[in-house]
Amino acid sequence: MILVVAEQRAGALNRASWEAVACAQQLASGEPIAILLPGGGDAAKTLADAGVGEVLTVQDAALASYTPDAQVAAVAAVIAQTTPRLVVMAHTYQARDYAPRLAARLRTPLVADVVAVKGSGAAATFLRPMFQGKLVAEVAPQGDGPAIVTCQIGAFRADGVTKGAPAAARALSVALDAPSRQTVEPPFQEARQAVDLGQAERIVAVGRGIKSQDQIAVAEKLAAAMGAEIAASRPICDNGWLPMDRQVGSSGQTVAPKLYVALGISGAIQHLVGMKGSRTIVAINKDADAPIFEVADYGIVGDLFDIVPAMTAEIEKQSH
């Protein structure tokens, strides 16, 4: 049996849970799939209606608001009861928060941030990025324990899930041995986002290659000529060179404009997940091996400080 651990927040199912189901279906060689929804609730019915397998729930006051202690205790108890061959979940911030602890407690390997599966059944291996996306590793979990696999967001298609007859949800009873040591406050957003990059038709984004705050003006001129919003990868916002609400990537905004121009952005996966749905992607980078070129439609290898002003001039020339 393959156990998928679904995720919910405030009663709403995280869409990436379906991607984990798609990954599990690819890995199953005729074996059943069960979906665990810690905390239970209405989302369990949504999962059961999809008919991909049995839906398991555990309910406990400690699971009402996520904490890693309670989550690890609950999922470990379900794994002990149901003895799955593999455990699959989406590589969300929540999974990152507790899955390594769960794996350490069970002394079982955790293959994190998986982008593809090779083979199925016991012989399956997993592909995951390494070295900031410069390399892909094929990884085989060792030992007899039920390996835990987390799937990179967007790597498996939620709409590729094969559905069947609705399944009943089954409530499991587990004893959470100790109270959670973490106490949590309600989630909040920082001062509302002044810019909704999700609405922009064109985006010019800068990365480390811009080198200094002063030089962002080079990109801003191009953005102005194109009628584009300016955005950035995380390190630029970390440095305070652009405000946080200009950040594209897993910790910032997710965008899919008509045109996305990446200037001096290497293309770490945390950035790519926020922009790879863009219709046309342009990458300008001095490093020909930068991972950004893997998702680019048009690429120029070279010095952005030579190329970008030339582009700006070209656009301005033709629009007069």
Added chain:
Amino acid sequence: MKIAVCIKQVPTREWQPRLTDDRTWIREADASFEMNEPDAYALEEALRLREKHGGEVVVCSAGPARVQQVIREGLARGADRGIHVDGAELGAADGFMVASALAHAMRDEAFDLVLTGLQSDDQGHAQTGVALAELLGIPHSTIIMDVEVSEGRVRVKRELEGGWFQWVAMPTPALLTIQSGINQLRYATLKGIMAAKKKEIRSVTPPAGLTPGLKIVGLSLPSKSKQTAMIDGAPAQAAAELVRRLREEARVL
């Protein structure tokens, strides 16, 4: 307050991948190494907490002899002493194996707070810190953007996805994985570099019986998901050609 910072040494950002003949690891002899950037933010946070609350900052790293360079750099930035878990097999080890080696060396130190970066820029498992918390039997929280310490407790701002945050509180000792950008990094001064030479680095032999949980079957360059039209030529010509194609072919300008 006694604070540990776990630091990894990783290939530099400019490093171009070169693989060993069996293609299961990188050719380390061809790589130059630096401090893992998220760990540098963890170190900076530890130094700031020490400035506010007093105490000691200890940098810990597991790996072959080369990792002493990042321990020394941590000392030059202001850490008080270092611990090196010295094992050639730890350089390419998975997160749980590194965590086991660190836990072995750190257990008796009774740190109040253990900080790590949220993940490494090499293998990027994002597991070592959280697994270390389990092995040390202490609570943890991840992807932290703010740390407030009070008597026997820590309250931290945890980053969630898409611009959301949450405050989480827990008793100390605790382990936190620190998000890049939590603070502004300081760099070593000449005085710091000189002072670091006199600071202690304790060498620890890794525990016996460490076995990998993950085996790298092979490494390869990523395959392209798109056909990229690469535009060559002098900057002005390439720029003009790109603008032409964005207008006429992609029709996005």
